Amino acid sequence: MVITMLPYADVLVWLIPIIAAIISPIVAHFSRRLTHGISVGAIFLSWIMAFSMLKDILTNKASYEILRIELGTIPFEHNIIWLDLTSVLKTSISFGILLDGFSVFMANVVTFVAIWIFIFSIGYMSEEQDIGRYWFLMNIFVSAMVILVLSSNLIQMFIAWEVVGLCSWALISFWYKSMAPSPVPGFKTEGEYNAHCGLKALITTSFADAFFLIAIALVGYATMISMGKPTFDFLDLSRSFAWLDALIRMGMMPIFSIMLLSGPLGKSAQFPYHEWLPEAMAGPTTVSALIHAATMVKAGAYFVGRFFLVIYMGVHAYHLTAPQGISLFFLVAMYIGAFTAFLAGTQGMVAKELKKILAYSTISQLGYIFAIFGIAGILFSEEAFFAGALHILSHAVFKALLFLCAGAVLHAVHTKYVHEMGGLRKYMPVTFWTMIIGALSLSGVPPLAGFFSKDAIIHTILEAHVIIPAMLLIITAVITVFYSFRMIGLVFYGEESDYLKKLKEKNHHIHEAPLVMKIPLIVLATVTIIIGLFFEPIKKIMWGEGLDIALLQTEIIHYVSESIFSSTFLITIIIITSGFIPAYFLYISRKIDPKELIEKSILLRALYFFLINRWYINSFYYKIADGVRGIAREIRKVQTGVSNINIFYMILGFIIFLLILLTI
Amino acid sequence: MTALPMEIYFSVSMSILAIGFYILATKRNILRMLLGIELMITGANMTFVIISYWLGNGIVDPLVRSIVIISIGIASVIVAVAISLVIFVYRKFGTQDIRKLRELKW
Numbered sequence: 001m002v003i004t005m006l007p008y009a010d011v012l013v014w015l016i017p018i019i020a021a022i023i024s025p026i027v028a029h030f031s032r033r034l035t036h037g038i039s040v041g042a043i044f045l046s047w048i049m050a051f052s053m054l055k056d057i058l059t060n061k062a063s064y065e066i067l068r069i070e071l072g073t074i075p076f077e078h079n080i081i082w083l084d085l086t087s088v089l090k091t092s093i094s095f096g097i098l099l100d101g102f103s104v105f106m107a108n109v110v111t112f113v114a115i116w117i118f119i120f121s122i123g124y125m126s127e128e129q130d131i132g133r134y135w136f137l138m139n140i141f142v143s144a145m146v147i148l149v150l151s152s153n154l155i156q157m158f159i160a161w162e163v164v165g166l167c168s169w170a171l172i173s174f175w176y177k178s179m180a181p182s183p184v185p186g187f188k189t190e191g192e193y194n195a196h197c198g199l200k201a202l203i204t205t206s207f208a209d210a211f212f213l214i215a216i217a218l219v220g221y222a223t224m225i226s227m228g229k230p231t232f233d234f235l236d237l238s239r240s241f242a243w244l245d246a247l248i249r250m251g252m253m254p255i256f257s258i259m260l261l262s263g264p265l266g267k268s269a270q271f272p273y274h275e276w277l278p279e280a281m282a283g284p285t286t287v288s289a290l291i292h293a294a295t296m297v298k299a300g301a302y303f304v305g306r307f308f309l310v311i312y313m314g315v316h317a318y319h320l321t322a323p324q325g326i327s328l329f330f331l332v333a334m335y336i337g338a339f340t341a342f343l344a345g346t347q348g349m350v351a352k353e354l355k356k357i358l359a360y361s362t363i364s365q366l367g368y369i370f371a372i373f374g375i376a377g378i379l380f381s382e383e384a385f386f387a388g389a390l391h392i393l394s395h396a397v398f399k400a401l402l403f404l405c406a407g408a409v410l411h412a413v414h415t416k417y418v419h420e421m422g423g424l425r426k427y428m429p430v431t432f433w434t435m436i437i438g439a440l441s442l443s444g445v446p447p448l449a450g451f452f453s454k455d456a457i458i459h460t461i462l463e464a465h466v467i468i469p470a471m472l473l474i475i476t477a478v479i480t481v482f483y484s485f486r487m488i489g490l491v492f493y494g495e496e497s498d499y500l501k502k503l504k505e506k507n508h509h510i511h512e513a514p515l516v517m518k519i520p521l522i523v524l525a526t527v528t529i530i531i532g533l534f535f536e537p538i539k540k541i542m543w544g545e546g547l548d549i550a551l552l553q554t555e556i557i558h559y560v561s562e563s564i565f566s567s568t569f570l571i572t573i574i575i576i577t578s579g580f581i582p583a584y585f586l587y588i589s590r591k592i593d594p595k596e597l598i599e600k601s602i603l604l605r606a607l608y609f610f611l612i613n614r615w616y617i618n619s620f621y622y623k624i625a626d627g628v629r630g631i632a633r634e635i636r637k638v639q640t641g642v643s644n645i646n647i648f649y650m651i652l653g654f655i656i657f658l659l660i661l662l663t664i
Numbered sequence: 665m666t667a668l669p670m671e672i673y674f675s676v677s678m679s680i681l682a683i684g685f686y687i688l689a690t691k692r693n694i695l696r697m698l699l700g701i702e703l704m705i706t707g708a709n710m711t712f713v714i715i716s717y718w719l720g721n722g723i724v725d726p727l728v729r730s731i732v733i734i735s736i737g738i739a740s741v742i743v744a745v746a747i748s749l750v751i752f753v754y755r756k757f758g759t760q761d762i763r764k765l766r767e768l769k770w
Contacts, residue, residue: 641766642762642763642766643688643697643762643763644688644689644690644691644692644762644763647685647688647689648689651685651689
């Protein structure tokens with residue numbers, strides 16, 4: 001059976017959401033239902049397109065035999081010349097689509113998770129007036145992310161990268177008009193606080209992207225002097241490593257590596273840039289789910305994976321030798337990833353807001369992905385690359401699930417603080433069970449998706465003999481289990497809080513989510529349970545080896561038994577129990593009061609304040625920002641606002657310019 | 665027709681430009697500043713024609729003529745828009761003093 005790619009699927013996959021984005025604000029004036037229908041339908045169609053690409057490119061090998069490279073992946077590229085710069089730079093920048101295992105896999109993850117988030121939004125945003133703006137931004141967001149993962153060159157990818165950042169800014173500060181009192185002192189209204197959070201995300205990521213852009217320019221420069229014309233194409237970059245040698249000859253390699261890594265670190269909220277993500281919780285929960293699960297933060301991880309593939313393909317398909325210097329990129333990625341995983345995990349243990357716990361866990365899990373991609377780059381190991389890519393998939397599914405559950409809880413109780421919840425188990429059974437599944441997957445409990453990917457990560461990292469990252473990641477795994485169950489315990493177990501009792505007195509009925517919100521939860525929970533079993537086939541599809549349906553069953557059994565009887569299974573069990581037991585006594589059975597513990601011990605109290613203040617990194621950044629603002633306040637005095645003086649300066653500049661011309 | 669030396673033409677056009685600059689730098693009234701801008705545009709147009717006359721040895725390139733005519737047309741449009749803006753500014757703030765119109769700076 002030959003199932004071919006739908007015609008123009010590689011274009012339609014991102015074009016359909018753009019069209020929906022343009023239509024939906026107009027339709028929103030007439031009918032809300034139609035707007036919902038258009039957006040959900042568009043994203044569903046987009047997923048169909050992405051899925052058809054998966055089947056065609058990766059199972060039907062024959063049709064792209066010419067383009068096939070020995071490596072096994074089948075990069076299929078088609079480019080349209082977009083900016084013709086032949087007269088100036090002897091090159092042109094094209095708008096191209098690169099289809100290979102990794103990009104198609106990512107496009108599927110993005111669109112599939114987005115479908116359920118979109119359906120959930122219908123219920124969650126039911127009281128929202130400004131629905132046209134919401135759907136416009138959500139559709140553009142997903143579409144830009146799909147363009148990003150399918151880009152064939154760095155320039156196009158960077159543009160999509162910035163569109164993603166811009167959409168995240170607009171969506172985080174979506175409720176900028178809200179007049180409710182601000183949750184944080186220092187702002188007049190909640191709307192002002194939301195706008196501040198969006199701006200913080202935009203500024204942090206743009207700051208990181210500035211370095212990324214310089215690194216892209218360096219790629220262009222290096223390729224120009226080594227190959228004669230600048231190129232940004234991923235396939236061209238892996239065809240010859242002369243550009244890397246040129247960079248080393250210039251002595252730019254360390255700077256280049258760090259700058260190139262800066263963009264992904266900013267997008268994925270890794271160590272120096274991680275502070276924007278917890279604040280990004282100010283947006284609607286569906287937006288948080290989209291940012292954390294499918295789009296935005298996965299872009300950084302995707303780029304590191306893509307860069308690994310560029311090097312890997314050069315080595316294995318074109319038999320080049322990679323210069324030693326490039327391993328610095330992956331080394332830094334590994335250390336930063338492992339450190340961030342630990343840093344964010346510890347902060348997640350004390351977070352007070354439900355969504356912030358999840359935000360810290362996202363930063364932490366992305367740290368795992370960065371660390372494993374780093375190891376993949378250092379060792380040139382396919383296994384490590386797969387572990388990272390599969391963790392992207394399993395994290396996308398369970399984090400979307402957890403966020404949607406959090407959305408359902410927030411929708412029901414109208415508070416975001418976990419201490420104001422409690423005992424919700426009997427009111428919201430569906431949300432409770434699905435969230436349990438999500439939390440188990442996050443903790444890496446077999447046989448859920450998180451177990452297989454995290455097990456693969458820990459297995460690879462132990463084999464790599466890198467002691468510090470391995471220690472950090474294993475400790476983080478324990479912490480992950482602890483805060484997952486702390487979250488479950490505080491929200492669903494124990495007595496109802498005073499806040500909830502008051503809410504009930506006011507005749508507010510705490511209710512289970514409506515059907516349109518329940519369905520995405522159930523679907524994502526089901527996917528979380530079963531997707532882990534299909535990791536071996538997915539791996540093969542991603543590598544372009546084709547899929548044999550007859551062997552599927554034995555492969556799955558083999559993979560599962562291999563994972564369970566592996567040497568790291570014991571470690572996994574130890575991790576889970578040592579994280580679960582304290583969480584159980586502190587927050588689920590509530591035999592020990594965590595407040596008493598903190599009051600008794602000075603050490604614990606100091607640790608608590610250190611963690612609740614986010615290692616003082618956040619306040620340090622705010623100090624820098626205030627310093628810059630102080631300097632700007634002084635410099636601004638030059639701008640008097642008097643036109644006469646401005647024109648005087650203009651004439652002065654004109655004269656200086658003339659003098660310079662005369663002297664030359 | 666005997667042509668005057670080029671320096672004389674240039675000095676006339678450049679002094680018109682300089683007068684325009686001077687008006688912009690010193691006057692407070694918006695209408696006067698507008699006159700200054702108009703003078704500068706005239707000076708620039710003149711310079712353009714003079715250079716063409718000079719390069720073409722007494723023949724002005726038709727392209728330059730048409731560009732200058734378009735420029736004059738656009739200048740009149742600018743005046744129309746600017747005067748309407750001045751009127752609205754006067755209605756809203758009750759002043760034509762440019763130094764008092766500093767609302768953008770707070």
